[in-house]
Amino acid sequence: MLVPSPWRADFPAIAALQRQDQTYLDNAATTQKPQALIDALTHYYANGAANVHRAQHLPGAHATQAFEDSRSKVAQWLNAGDIGQIVFTHGTTSALNLLAYGLEHQFNPGDELVISALEHHANLLPWQQLAQRRDLKLVVLPLDAAGLIDLEAAAQLIGPRTRLLAVSQLSNVLGAWQPLPQLLAMAKARQALTVVDGAQGVVHGRHDVQALGCDFYVFSSHKLYGPDGLGVLYGRNAALQGLRHWQFGGEMVQDAEYQHATFRPAPLGYEAGTPPIASVIGLGATLDYLAGLDQDAVAAHEAALHDYLLHGLQARKGIRLLGAPQLALASFVVDGVHNADLAHLLTEQGIAVRAGHHCAMPLLKRFGLAGAIRVSLALYNDSADLERFFEALDQALEMLR
Ligand SMILES: Cc1ncc(COP(=O)(O)O)c(C=O)c1O
Structure with a gap:
């Protein structure tokens, strides 16, 4: 069965990569960009860059307008309240570090922060370091x-000392939606704060943060086909009000004396200094x-492509999948083959997949592994990409076994 992508031509880098004999299947790490984004960046830089929220002049007003328009588009995309x-x-990463620092004063020795065993280092290390500090x-x-x-274990472990639950929506290694509604309900029953790492989840389907009911939801623009150097922290109003300011400088201040200052509330109070203006636009x-x-067409395409990937992997001897991937990606190891050797041979054949511990x-x-190979898909991938991957995989395995 062929799975073509009707959106492939919208991403000029895919054709450019193909001219370099590269098949890009490392989309969980970062994605290629649509022409619409490239045009917006060119337009901004070609028509007059200016700083936001501070200048009286026309270029400053244009930049601020475009910047704030983007904020409303993000709010709409997530169905935030305002x-x-x-x-x-x-x-x-920076959003989660902001939270671990900004919430620190709310916790007392002995309080419990709950994460899960599958968290990316970005949603482990800030909490681990906070736990050590406090x-x-x-x-x-x-x-x-x-x-x-595991929900049964969670029901035991989320208890009266739980002050915060921070979990990933979709694992970047296992490709499985996590049971967020049940987990968030358990945390809320204990009046604990809830943080959702949406870095992978936000890329697949539309997510309604109000329906989800979390206190905070974070993601990175670059994984959602957007520019890099930019992330989003959504917070419920009451949760945002409980945050301590974390970086100090221009634009976040209400009033400053030499010995004292007061700070703005969210959002600007948490955006010290010049933000990544072009990236936001x-x-x-x-x-x-x-x-x-067409969101249904995108979802159907992603599901068909993922099936194609899983069937191809399962049809080959000695391949062990990690977990039970539901969409977007699959991580695997091959019996008797070191993942770094396999990755090397795939790279030599122009296949861009990820090998290692995936943070x-x-x-x-x-x-029981030091690493695994991960193939991750995007809406511009098609079955021909996966055929090239499988051909390269077969050749590599023939050499390694
Ligand atoms: C689940 C998850 N959380 C957090 C991150 C960190 O994202 P970034 O490096 O864009 O800050 C990633 C990136 O791979 C991720 O997959």
Whole structure:
């Protein structure tokens, strides 16, 4: 069965990569960009760059307008209650570090922070370091056989001392939606704060943060076909109001004396210094592009392509999948073959996939592995990309076995 992508031509880098004999299947790391984004960046830089929120002049007014328009587009994309709930950061990592610092004063020694065994380092290390600084307990929810956070164990571990739950929506290693509604309900029953790492989840389908009911939701623009150097922190109003300011400088201040200052509330109070203006404007253009696509067609395409990937992997002897991937990606190891050797031979044949620990070392260790190969898909991939991958995989395995 062929799975063509009707959106392939919207991403000029795919054709450019093909001219370099490269097949790009590392989309969970970062994505290629639509022409709509490239045009928006060119337009901004070609027509007059200016700083935002500070200048009286016309270029400054244009830049500020475009910047704030993008904030409303992000708010709409997530169905946030109002645009003041959208804080721009430099990525998921910086948003999670902001939270771990900004919430620190709310915790007391002995309080418990709950994460899961599958978290990316970005949603592990900020909490781990916070726990060490404040003498808190970091509780790690185990996984079931399918690679989902174990709800029975969670019901035991989310308890009266739980002050915060921070979990990933879609694992970047296992490709499985996590049972967020149940987990968030357990945390809320304990009046704990809830943080959702949407770095992978936001890329697939539309997500309604109000329906989800989390306190905070974070993602990176570059994984959602947008520019890099930019992330989003959504927060419910009450949750945002409980944050301590974290970076100090221009634009975040209300009033300053030499010995004292007061600070603005969210969002600007958490966006110290010149923000990544072009990237914010570019993300707005990317969301316009994505909003114009037939969402059902995108979902059907992603599902068909993922099936194609899974069937191809399962048809080959000695391949062991990690967990039970549902969409977007699959990570695997091959019996008797070192993943670095396999990755090397795939790279030599122009296949761009990821090998290693995928920034989730403790998870890989739980599988008894130092690394795995990950193939991750985007809406511009098609079955021909996967055929090239399978051909290269067969050749590599023939050499290695
Ligand atoms: C689940 C998850 N969380 C967090 C991150 C960190 O994102 P960034 O490097 O864009 O800050 C990633 C990136 O791979 C991820 O997959």
